[in-house]
Amino acid sequence: MRDQRPRAHRHAVPLAVIIAVVVLPSTTEEEFVRLVSLLTGNEFQRQVCRMLADAYVDFQTVPVEGGDGGLDGLSHGLTHAYCCYGPDHTGKAALDKDLRNAIVKKFRSDLRRIFEVATKNSKLIDKPNPEIKEVLEGVSKIRAIRLVCNVFKDKSLIRRLNAEFQKCMTASALRYVAADCGLAIWGPKELANNVPLSESALFRAKHPEVCNVIDSSRAATDDPGTVDEEVFDAKFDYLARRPALAGRQKNIERAREGYRAAWTRALTLEQRLAVSVPQLHLRFEGMRANARMAANAASLRLGAGLLEPLDAATQDLTARVDEILGAGIGAEDRDEIARGEVARLIGYCDVEWREDPDDECD
Structure with missing residues (x-):
């Protein structure tokens, strides 16, 4: 022939x-957490978005072309917003000062774009965000924001990022964010606890x-x-x-x-x-x-x-x-x-x- x-x-x-x-071996939740913590950059963001897409039928990624408005994805009828960050890190139990500051800086930027505020003369002022307008105008308002990072081993991140959230909430015109919006910070463990951990997610992490x-x-x-x-x-x-x-x-x-x-x-x-x-x-x-x-x-x-x-x-x-x-x-x-x-x-x-x-x- x-x-x-x-x-x-x-x-x-x-x-x-x-x-x-x-072939995917039998992998525990602890192993998944370890594997996800090793992912960085776009690989980490892809893993998170695929998990969310598996869990929520209406999960929507936001195209980066022209700017994503500070959003990586949305679910629950465009009312839950997700921002991802996968920095390089050593894997040590304690985060060093530079890494803590980098995480706060990145998510501060995302929050300000979502709330449409910017700094002027050390104060936050209104600054319309055309990218987020393209996504949400006339459709819905964000009621929950999830900041998802590949490393979350420092309690001070909760305090610092919630402080940034409150500053943005106070200064914002709240065009696309609900007045009762809530914030949560997720590391790999919180991701596994809050989003169904499927065989597909384990496979992608591996x-x-x-x-x-x-x-x-x-x-x-x-x-x-x-x-x-x-x-x-x-x-x-x-x-x-x-x-x-x-x-x-x-x-x-x-x-x-x-x-x-x-x-x-x-x-x-x-x-x-x-x-x-x-x-x-x-x-x-x-x-x-x-x-x-x-x-x-x-x-x-x-x-x-x-x-x-x-x-x-x-x-x-x-x-x-x-x-x-x-x-x-x-x-x-x-x-x-x-x-x-x-x-x-x-x-x-x-x-x-x-x-x-x-x-x-x-």
Whole structure:
């Protein structure tokens, strides 16, 4: 059988194989707190936002383009605001003076933008914030502010940040903040106590580099390379010619484009993972061979149903990803990985539903 993989990816390892190495062990809440405290910068903010998105169906991140108005995210009908900060730190039990001051300075800036105040002649005065206006005008007012930091080991932060909060509350015109708004400061432990701690959150804390690649690949617009679509399109053309499917042309085309897009995303993710975790390619190449063998075997059982090989490959790859990663990867990512791998097998000839394939699969 001729190799029908995309020309630029003849030696590529399937996505499910690459991620398979990152099996999440049994991790306690204490371990989660330790792992999250090690995250800094954007990685820490991404972890917090994904946890909040898992917990609250209406959680909304705020785009940074043009300024975020001091907000990293909102939930509860845009009434709960979240500000994140992940500074580098030593991990020692006590925070040094410089780190304490840096935390206060960062969150002071966020609070002033949310309350729309600024310093002039040592006093806080009104200063409208166009970014927060874009988000909240005519919609809601903030009733709770959560300052989330990767390190929270000093009680003085409670006093100092609440003092800043009260100053802002007194000086503000309260255009977008409710008069009864409350403040809370969360470190990793408070985050785990206040937001449901899911397997997905544990997985992301354990493997931020892999999860970051998955997230960035989903939003990528760059072309991962030419996809060899000859066999892929021939199989969907075959479906379109079937008399029994004469009224299902739109469904066939949606399926064709859906699997094509999944294949492209899988290639993009694979390329980015190859840069970040190249050792996974060789260690899990055998997993791909097993998936291809199973797909070929299912393709020999034509007769029970036209698309039985496709259904079998989808179930097989979904189960493989689920078994290897457990619940940590999340159903959305798991299903997307499986779809991309199934699309590749359609193009590689391993998933075959035609009764008389042309010579391109010989």
